[in-house]
Amino acid sequence: MTELHTTPLHQLHLDLNAKMMAFAGYDMPINYPLGVMKEHLQTREKAGLFDVSHMGQIIFSGAPVEDIALFLESLIPVNIAGLKPGRQRYGFFTNEKGGILDDLMLANRGDDIFMIVNAACKVQDIAHLKEHKPDHITMDVIEDRALLALQGPESEAVMARLIPQTQDMKFMDSRVFSYNGFEIWISRSGYTGEDGFEISVPGNEAIDFAQTLLSHDEVEMIGLGARDSLRLEAGLCLYGHDLDASTTPIEGALQWGIQKIRRKEGAREGGFLGADIILAQLDAGVEKIRVGLKPEGRAPMREGVKLFADETSAEPIGNITSGGFGPTISAPVAMGYVGTEYSAMGTQLFGDVRGKRLPVTITELPFVPANFKR
Amino acid sequence: MKYTEDHEWLKVEGDTVIVGITDYAASQLGDVVFVELPEAGTTVEKDDEVVVIESVKAASEIVAPINGEIVAINEALADAPGSVNDDPQGAAWFFTMKPSNMSDIDGFMDEAAYKAFIA
Numbered sequence: 404m405t406e407l408h409t410t411p412l413h414q415l416h417l418d419l420n421a422k423m424m425a426f427a428g429y430d431m432p433i434n435y436p437l438g439v440m441k442e443h444l445q446t447r448e449k450a451g452l453f454d455v456s457h458m459g460q461i462i463f464s465g466a467p468v469e470d471i472a473l474f475l476e477s478l479i480p481v482n483i484a485g486l487k488p489g490r491q492r493y494g495f496f497t498n499e500k501g502g503i504l505d506d507l508m509l510a511n512r513g514d515d516i517f518m519i520v521n522a523a524c525k526v527q528d529i530a531h532l533k534e535h536k537p538d539h540i541t542m543d544v545i546e547d548r549a550l551l552a553l554q555g556p557e558s559e560a561v562m563a564r565l566i567p568q569t570q571d572m573k574f575m576d577s578r579v580f581s582y583n584g585f586e587i588w589i590s591r592s593g594y595t596g597e598d599g600f601e602i603s604v605p606g607n608e609a610i611d612f613a614q615t616l617l618s619h620d621e622v623e624m625i626g627l628g629a630r631d632s633l634r635l636e637a638g639l640c641l642y643g644h645d646l647d648a649s650t651t652p653i654e655g656a657l658q659w660g661i662q663k664i665r666r667k668e669g670a671r672e673g674g675f676l677g678a679d680i681i682l683a684q685l686d687a688g689v690e691k692i693r694v695g696l697k698p699e700g701r702a703p704m705r706e707g708v709k710l711f712a713d714e715t716s717a718e719p720i721g722n723i724t725s726g727g728f729g730p731t732i733s734a735p736v737a738m739g740y741v742g743t744e745y746s747a748m749g750t751q752l753f754g755d756v757r758g759k760r761l762p763v764t765i766t767e768l769p770f771v772p773a774n775f776k777r
Numbered sequence: 778m779k780y781t782e783d784h785e786w787l788k789v790e791g792d793t794v795i796v797g798i799t800d801y802a803a804s805q806l807g808d809v810v811f812v813e814l815p816e817a818g819t820t821v822e823k824d825d826e827v828v829v830i831e832s833v834k835a836a837s838e839i840v841a842p843i844n845g846e847i848v849a850i851n852e853a854l855a856d857a858p859g860s861v862n863d864d865p866q867g868a869a870w871f872f873t874m875k876p877s878n879m880s881d882i883d884g885f886m887d888e889a890a891y892k893a894f895i896a
Binding site: 440 | 811813833834836
């Protein structure tokens, strides 16, 4: 086995007695002594601090932002050229078959474009970008900065004590500030469904910065276990589970991420990998689609559980791609793919859990309403 | 009380044995959110999977420590799975079983040996 990477916050995790595990090639905290359940509720009720430094941070520069945006639009079916300075947007790389190679965040920072990609995909994302990138655009993979997320209703008050101007940021704003002599990159976004910030700081400042945040009573350190249950309750996809290279954005119920301008008859229609397939699916529909699923009993239905139309039929009509227990609603929650004819809200299906067919209902996502500062 | 290497405790009561998991096992599992118990009357063999414990993180199986028959299950766990974290060696017992041979439990660890085992 190859040696695991560590983040700039690794020693802090060990000092805080985190339970560590391998994730995407990194030795990461799954939970702290508080435990997944309490860490989850802490984030919903107050504020949680996450180390997400394993994610890829990439900056595109060397050309006017409009040029960079148009290059990225050839790989991402999103309106990037229309993204105003200081604004961030969700997107995804597609392949020739219309499948999703990774999902990501993009920010127009005025002079450059800042992208955050998934840890497990970053090596292939970078190779994919290099393969298509024109020479006059510079791509810097940032290796010397940590990425933290401060999430939860008290995040705004805590951040404002450090950097008062962050109070004026709205959901999906992205800003660069000077703080304690270093540059800090902050966006008002996250992966929990709560208000909060994603914060890039120099790696050698990361532990001090994290400890400063943790010195505020409202803040606790939160591991990847609660990060997963929080994002699942928020209805957010985990790449490699809910999305993959054989699933299109339309099947993934992410058509909201493809703005009109990139669709048929839009000013910059298509022009990305797999556009013919994806744009045709927008008109004609799809055979399977991602849905929210609420098991009716207390037994969680986890990834891989097969879904059936009734208690006896032999052929599955879908499967669960993420599932577990939602601490906020104190009940099991899941998402997965079903044949489109079974996707109407309220449809009852059955999940095969250890040989038993247990009822599960197609449900609106998210399970917990988003709490963003619009 | 006797202890198995699978972190179960066994307590003899008359001709039956009460089975649960240890404090150590419960703390390793994390927050328990669901427990699936066998049906009373089921005949089981040693190492059969008889209980499924779902924590926030993952599902784990508990095996029958010995051959025998399940005679009672702790119905209260259905509504209060979290008691497995709060009182695993008391209120959150899983089931009682009637061993095929009571002497089968003789080989299990006593408390001192179990403490050394998890140390």
